[in-house]
Structure formats: structure tokens, C-alpha cells
Amino acid sequence: xxxxxxxxxxxxxxxxxxxxxxxxxxxxxxxxxxxxxxxxxxxxxxxxxxxxxxxxxxxxxxxxxxxxxxxxxx
Amino acid sequence: xxxxxxxxxxxxxxxxxxxxxxxxxxxxxxxxxxxxxxxxxxxxxxxxxxxxxxxxxxxxxxxxxxxxxxxxxxxxxxxxxxxxxxxxxxxxxxxxxxxxxxxxxxxxxxxxxxxxxxxxxxxxxxxxxxxxxxxxxxxxxxxxxxxxxxxxxxxxxxxxxxxxxxxxxxxxxxxxxxxxxxxxxxxxxxxxxxxxxxxxxxxxxxxxxxxxxxxxxxxxxxxxxxxxxxxxxxxxxxxxxxxxxxxxxxxxxxxxxxxxxxxxxxxxxxxxxxxxxx
Numbered sequence: 001x002x003x004x005x006x007x008x009x010x011x012x013x014x015x016x017x018x019x020x021x022x023x024x025x026x027x028x029x030x031x032x033x034x035x036x037x038x039x040x041x042x043x044x045x046x047x048x049x050x051x052x053x054x055x056x057x058x059x060x061x062x063x064x065x066x067x068x069x070x071x072x073x074x
Numbered sequence: 075x076x077x078x079x080x081x082x083x084x085x086x087x088x089x090x091x092x093x094x095x096x097x098x099x100x101x102x103x104x105x106x107x108x109x110x111x112x113x114x115x116x117x118x119x120x121x122x123x124x125x126x127x128x129x130x131x132x133x134x135x136x137x138x139x140x141x142x143x144x145x146x147x148x149x150x151x152x153x154x155x156x157x158x159x160x161x162x163x164x165x166x167x168x169x170x171x172x173x174x175x176x177x178x179x180x181x182x183x184x185x186x187x188x189x190x191x192x193x194x195x196x197x198x199x200x201x202x203x204x205x206x207x208x209x210x211x212x213x214x215x216x217x218x219x220x221x222x223x224x225x226x227x228x229x230x231x232x233x234x235x236x237x238x239x240x241x242x243x244x245x246x247x248x249x250x251x252x253x254x255x256x257x258x259x260x261x262x263x264x265x266x267x268x269x270x271x272x273x274x275x276x277x278x279x280x281x282x283x284x285x286x287x288x289x290x291x292x293x294x295x296x297x298x299x300x301x302x303x304x305x306x307x308x309x310x311x312x313x314x315x316x317x318x319x320x321x322x323x324x325x326x327x328x329x330x331x332x333x334x335x336x337x338x339x340x341x342x343x344x345x346x347x348x349x350x351x352x
Binding site: 001010011012026027030032034037041046047048049050051052053057058060061062063064067068069 | 102111112116119120122123126127130144145146147148149151152153177179240241243244247248251252312342345346
């Protein structure tokens, strides 16, 4: 199951997303989330991992994360 | 059960171990505790994903025709988990219902939503599903049907929403990011303008979204009854009354949908403006 790591700024609404494809994608996304949680310095940044068959599906059920502007991943 | 939950083992931590982890999460960032935070979240993530797969296996075609059903899952974020543990200090981590959360959304009317809920309950019957219908008695405006299940010594929450309910819920959560998550728990902002804003948002759900869904249900019923009676010789007066009723319902439905969309667009634009610091 694919997993999607979402970093969402609750203050500005800005967001970025990273896809983890493949059968263990949901586990990889969670591991990446937990690593980011540990290094997080800004508490306005929410870090979530959502599992779905595509990013489009995730954007429908969790549209709250995608209302603002997308930031390009580094 | 077809497409059943595969490979899950019973929750490997005792309640006391998880209670200790609850205290750690309440007080600070989780570290290597008795029950390791990473392993616990991984277990709940696998649980959520397996339930998601099981729901996605249901044959929706006889229930919803060709319409698609969106199913996603997630383990609770550390922020919302900590907030919940702090808000409800008597509830330890193993009793938090939605650490494993699954969302199911579709373009459906209220009757179809009931049928979707029944299908999920049947699919997961061995996990003692409990249905919580939040449509009749919304919680701070929130309308949906939740199914609580208790698999393998854990818990999970499945949220079943129409697209209208989902769009509203997501917008309300976005409002919570701006005005404080307390609005999800019945609290209102101190600022008068913000309070009015939140109450208006709640009304958008309890009045406008409800009107959209009720008129749609009536229209779908009329369509079904029209099909059933297509071959019968109904009196002209009956037919015209039905057509008039249908027109009236369509008008009410379109008006409510337009109002709903306009309000959400307005909020979306508002949320795209950065909030000042502090």
C-alpha cells in the first residue's frame, strides 16, 4: 500500500508531500514521519502519513492538508 | 471474510506498558520507553492499512453502481494523539479509539451511506463493530457515521462520509488549525468575530449540508419510483404532481449546493491568506 508523507503548516496552510510507493510504502512513510517528528523544531508543522491507492484519493479524503500552497520538496 | 485482515498478530504490549507510554507522550516527546513508540505506531499503522484493504475488497458495484469509493487510512499524528491524551487524562493510549483511523468516502445519498455502513459492519463483524451515527445528532456540526472495531486487542475507527460531509469536515478541521482545535470539542473562540464564524460554519453543516443530502435522497427516491412505475397507467394529475415536486426538490437541492460551494470557496480563499504570527 502506498504511503504519503505530508508536512503541513497549520499557520500558513503550505504543504508538501512525498510518495512512498510499493507494498511497504505505508511503513516507509510512517518511518519517515517519525524521523521528521524527532527533528521537528516548528510546532506549527504537522507531519502526517496517510495510506491510499493514489495521491488523488488522499487529497479527497484529507483535503484539509491541501487547501494552501504546495511547497516543492528539496 | 474475503480480503480479510492478514498477518496481524495480537497487540504485543500489555495495557500497563501502553499506559506508561501514554504518560511519556503526555509529558514530552516519546523516547525509547517500555513500549517503543515507533513499534506501537507501526502496529497501529499496519492495523489501519489491513482494515483499509479489507474494506476496499468489498464489491461496491451492486451498492453504488459505477461510483468509486475512496478509502484511506492513517495512524494518528503525534500532535493530535498528545492533545487527546491531555484532554482526556483518564483515557490511556490503548483506549483511544482512533489511533488507527480509516476514512471511506463516496458520492452517495444518506440511504446509500446506510448501506455502505452495513456492508462494512458485515465485512468486519468478527471485530465487534459498533456504529455511531453522528448525522442526527451532530457533534459541533460534524456529521458522519463512525464504526468502532476492536481487532487483535487494539481499536480502530472507520469514518464513513458522503462527499458533502467530508468536504465540510475537512474545512472545519482547517478552521480548527486557525482558531484552535477546541472547536472540534464544543468550545468556541473567545473573540466574538471568530465565534460567529465558527457558529456559521456549524450551521453550514447542520442546515445547508443537511438540506443538500435530504433533497438528494428525496430526488433519488422519486427517480426510483418513476422507474418502477414507468409502465403503469397513472392518472395525469398524479404525474403532474410528481413532476412539480421533483422540480421543487431540484431547485432546493441546487440552491443548497450552490450556497455550500460558495461558502467553502470563500473559506478556502480566506485560509490561503497567511495568518499573522502569534
